[in-house]
Amino acid sequence: MNKELSKIMLPEESTKYLFFGGKGGVGKTTMATATAIWFADHNYKTTIVSTDPTVSLSAVFNQQIGGDREVPINHVPNLCGLNINPVDAKGVFQKRLNNMMSQISGTFGNDVVSTPCMEEMATFDQFVSFLENPDCDVIVFDTAPTGKSLRELAMPFDWASFMQKQIQEGQKLAELLPSDANYFEDLERDKKRYDYAMSVLCNSTSTVFSLVLLPERLPIAETQSAIAGLKNLGIPVQSLIINQCILSEVIEGNRFLIARANLQKRYLADIDTRFPEFIKVRLPLLDSDASDLSSLRQIGKIIYG
Numbered sequence: 001m002n003k004e005l006s007k008i009m010l011p012e013e014s015t016k017y018l019f020f021g022g023k024g025g026v027g028k029t030t031m032a033t034a035t036a037i038w039f040a041d042h043n044y045k046t047t048i049v050s051t052d053p054t055v056s057l058s059a060v061f062n063q064q065i066g067g068d069r070e071v072p073i074n075h076v077p078n079l080c081g082l083n084i085n086p087v088d089a090k091g092v093f094q095k096r097l098n099n100m101m102s103q104i105s106g107t108f109g110n111d112v113v114s115t116p117c118m119e120e121m122a123t124f125d126q127f128v129s130f131l132e133n134p135d136c137d138v139i140v141f142d143t144a145p146t147g148k149s150l151r152e153l154a155m156p157f158d159w160a161s162f163m164q165k166q167i168q169e170g171q172k173l174a175e176l177l178p179s180d181a182n183y184f185e186d187l188e189r190d191k192k193r194y195d196y197a198m199s200v201l202c203n204s205t206s207t208v209f210s211l212v213l214l215p216e217r218l219p220i221a222e223t224q225s226a227i228a229g230l231k232n233l234g235i236p237v238q239s240l241i242i243n244q245c246i247l248s249e250v251i252e253g254n255r256f257l258i259a260r261a262n263l264q265k266r267y268l269a270d271i272d273t274r275f276p277e278f279i280k281v282r283l284p285l286l287d288s289d290a291s292d293l294s295s296l297r298q299i300g301k302i303i304y305g
Contacts, residue, residue, distance in 0.1 A: 002281045005239050006304045009035075009208050011044060015134035017200065019141045020241075022212040023222040027243040027283075028052070030290045030299065031212050032142035033060050037293065038300030040079035045136040048073075050083045052144045057083045060291075067126070075293060080136075084126050125190070128197045202234040210239040215267035224274060239279040241303070242271060247284045 009018055020032040029052065036048035047070060050057045057065045061081065065071045070080040130139050201207055211226055213219040227237050245268070246261040271280070281303055290296055 011137045017207040019209045021143045034296045034299040036140040039138045046138045048140045050142040131197045131200045215264040244285040245282045
């Protein structure tokens with residue numbers, strides 16, 4: 001149990017937002033679901049939200065969990081889940097934006113309301129609502145792999161004012177639309193929503209961003225890159241969860257495990273050297289999949305007690 005990590009994650013008078021990020025395949029979903037179950041088991045009203053298109057909460061909890069509404073998780077009182085599908089979110093977001101801009105799209109074409117980052121923007125737009133109007137004590141976010149997550153969080157939050165300026169400067173628009181036309185209220189409202197969301201994400205009191213990694217070279221390098229990328233956005237990383245550590249007591253003379261454990265020792269020392277300022281939790285390599293409530297509760301107990 002890491003008391004320091006538990007202390008910064010526990011909600012007090014306001015909702016706590018817990019983000020889990022990292023390289024693909026390091027155990028983000030396992031850590032996020034184990035955390036959500038732990039808080040729910042300790043009588044905190046909890047929601048887990050996945051923005052990772054490759055792993056569905058439906059598979060983890062063995063029930064259908066979509067993106068249109070929060071679904072109560074079977075056998076875990078106090079816990080609900082939502083699985084944001086970026087493609088579906090893009091469709092909803094694109095439709096809303098198209099409707100808003102329909103009166104000018106005929107003049108400028110579809111490029112006005114299209115962007116190569118539409119999926120990331122739509123996903124961010126959807127989970128902004130959780131930051132605006134929280135209805136529970138703890139919201140756990142299982143994010144997409146590092147690169148996609150950074151793109152989602154790095155969306156240009158002043159894009160609304162940028163679009164407004166560019167379109168207003170267009171000569172055709174000035175000629176065709178009445179001078180008192182006001183087509184940008186929704187865009188400005190979205191900009192304020194995104195600005196507020198960023199203020200929540202950058203607040204280390206309300207938000208805890210944890211990165212999950214393995215004691216291996218590539219996950220360590222990607223973790224360092226993610227920390228730098230989040231820092232550029234003003235989002236502080238507060239903890240590292242090092243997964244699949246081989247414990248000395250399980251080696252029992254196995255030459256393969258001895259070799260792997262010795263390799264891990266070097267990488268664990270590297271992690272301590274590179275990231276001295278972060279809370280660090282080491283999780284042992286388990287002898288079974290973390291694929292049911294019992295094993296997820298076991299992981300939650302190791303982390304939080």
